[in-house]
Amino acid sequence: MTALLDTFVSKIIENSSYTELDDIYLRNRILALVGEDNAQQETSQTELIALKDELLELAVANGKLGELAEEKDCLGAELMNFITPIPSQVNKEFWDTYAKSPQKAISDFYNLSKRNDYIKVAAIAKNIAFSTPSDYGNIDITINLSKPEKDPKAIAAARSAKSSSYPKCQLCLENEGYQGRINHPARANHRIIRLNLGDEKWGFQYSPYAYFNEHCIFLNTEHVPMVISQDTFRQLLDIVDIFPGYFAGSNSDLPIVGGSILTHNHYQGGRQIFPMEIAELDREFHFKGFPDVTAGIVKWPMSVIRLRGAAKPRLVELAEIIRLAWRSYSDVSVGIVAFTGDTPHHTVTPIARRRDGLFELDLVLRDNHTSEKYPDGVYHPHADVQHIKKENIGLIEVMGLAILPPRLKDELEEVEKYLLNQYNEMADYHRDWADAIKAKYPDVSAETVSEIVRQAVGQTFVRVLEDAGVYKRDAKGQAAFMRFVESVGIE
Template sequence: MQDSSIDQVIRDFVSKGIAAHRIHSLDERYAINHLLGLLEIDVYDVQKIPSIPLPNLLDSLDRMVGYAVEKHLITDVPEEIEIMEAQIMELITPLPSEVNKRFWMHYEEAPMRATDEFYRLSQDNDYIKTRKIARNKHFSFDSKYGKLEITINLSKPEKTRQQMEAARQSESGNYPICALCMENEGYRGRADAAARSNHRIVRLPLFGENWGFQYSPYSYYNEHCIILSEEHVPMHVNEGTIANLLEIVTIFPHYFIGSNAGLPIVGGSILSHEHYQGGRHSFPMEAARVLRTLTLGGFPEVEAEILYWPLSVIRLRSNNRNEVAAAACAIMEEWQQYSDPQVEILAESSGGLHNAVTLIARRVKEAYELDVVLRNNRTTESFPDGIFHPHPDVQHIKKENIGLIEVLGLAILPPRLETELSEVADYLLGKTAVVASYHREWAEELKQQGPFEAESIMEMIHEAVGEKFLRVIEDAGVYKQTPEGQAAFDRFLSTFEK
């Protein structure tokens, strides 16, 4: 005899979907049959009435997935669970054509209305993993540059550079080719490709090319979106990139949008597919103090500022976006071929190019603002991971590439730290603790600041982590905030000043 409890779960899920306007009332029987098919149920109690009050959609989702595991329809492994979850939540996800139709209909009312509705759908259908994201740990650090944001990412494991390189080399012949390809939309998933049955992409034309607009399933900040090329082509940052970024903030004036640099080490996590990241979030770098202003020769309409920030940032601003684009292109092209051996900056060595830029665009009322961040990925025997990469003494906290998000002042730290920092805390309190080998020197340094109180120990450790993250992004800066570093910066900038 069929277990009636699962009938109730199915009834409640569909009723909640109808109440939330995610399932049309005319689709009620279709929705029930869809779930019965997924769960391989042949008998259903049609007399079931909805529970009062209706349970949360995600609670019902959990119960259906639990049923699937219990009945051995799937095994209790993350990949199979995520495939089943996505297939169930596909039921409350409109077809891509309908999502696009609604998005642009709402856009006619207001750009923010369109993104609000799309973001809400992406949360409601569990494409954005809101419950996993809620596990992340957040704190801030008051640095000499302003407040920095720190996140210990517990929702999605960070990949090492070696893993990313291995993934890049193994892409040939796979489908979808990579995690950003449009072929992921509606893809069932497998062990090495994420479940995307409930994934939707809004089509976004940019200067005659087809691009896609989607949200990140593991949002690192508010409305963390990704804009990706329809074609699987490698990241390249050029004049077209600058034009695209300024066009996107014209289309979505309430969002910032940025591009990682296009070279390894300084280029963030995915360089194999052309994409940008954006969202509705004010990052620490936006509030950075202005060190001085520049007058750029040939660009009288553009205000230019040098920021007091760990990385080397030139901020451009004008109501004339074409002038902003032209000024940014001039800086980028000059930087790409610029060398200053006094401060370890070489544009090229052994046939490899080293200079690149990270770009961040936003609107400030009617003005266009574009931050050009100078990067260099050169390695040496002393610094095999990169001269302008986190140095060995801070890699116990952060050794991954410093991409767009960290440049802006938000640390995405690896999940291992949640347990490891607790061990360090126990050690400092004199308890039995197994401190990871790479933390021991740091733990000994901290111990010299004791004694410590249990009530405040984690606050102290978070402060120490903030100090390390500050060093991480200072290491990534090509021109340090020292007299020597700023003099070298001035040598580069003198090319553009009148």
């Protein structure tokens, strides 16, 4: 056992540019934040984040802090700011190291973002993750339990908090160092790497609640809306050039088929190989005038054109030709509708990567039109699979990683009980699905039920992706897909 404040201060000195000379100063700055009573209580903790959590409890006991998680986050981020170099220094170290080893620059920044509790490593570990086989290869499923459920008291406090437009959104540069409040995340320990993409200034940061390995975000330093254009393709390919081993993709720029934030232009990336990347080409061809770019349709439930070549500008040029062609392309025989009046429905979800020394750009064709039969979107998960997923199918899902809502953890346990004919409180909206599983696996037992339910979730997610695919996987759909490709022009 050691004294709490002593231990925390020595850990800060160990993990920062502070030295022994700063010892008294650090103690006083920390006491100012957590209060002076019992600061030297005994602790068995030795890790920075665990020590920080004890200091937060002390701050609550000392009346320095309320009990809401959001309030603790603000002070917690401030405590971890002591081991986080200031932004100019983080940027200088990143680019100085990058000049010698890009890989080391990236891993140093990633490790800093974990060590200072900006990336919520412990919370992310709570997620339930599994893979299920499918006709398209293995599909990855994550039930997202990392974001803590909001305390009703926090919801009430947020409702009565005065509204603020600073920072404008969670992706704005102005979040760097932001104290946070009940309705905006704490970012005292947050750092952003500056970089140029073309003639625009962008930022690079990690995602605090990562969905996959080294999940990062690239953001325009201006609060400007998402727009998929030739610049998007160019910037994504530049990113995979600058960040070796990372993919980079963008959500599309239209509602229903886009991400949750359309108001601030941003991309996502990371060091992860997604099921879609592994999926092979159904057929290969060359677009007219582009003998140097291999093109093909990916064997995938969504409708993906993959371009592969050595020269970035050629991929950009061709991708823009395809995007513009898709933008105005309709084929009523298979429900492809480019416009309603002046309202456009067509866009793409682009994903870039490097593979075998070449550049790859996947263009996932999207259509957000709605109909009387499908008011949520013709290419949105249909009503019968919304009990598993009703949110938009964005970039990450498109690539074959399902991010499922936390409610499913308990709900799937109830489905298991139902399948075992035990007392259960299964939600009614799972009943048809559960009955179908029961019919398929009449011998389901306590030993097999969890795996059977997981497989069924995977199969349902494949259906979700098939719903989102504009060209269906049958002969009629694939012939229609080739009609579009031929309308662009192939050799």
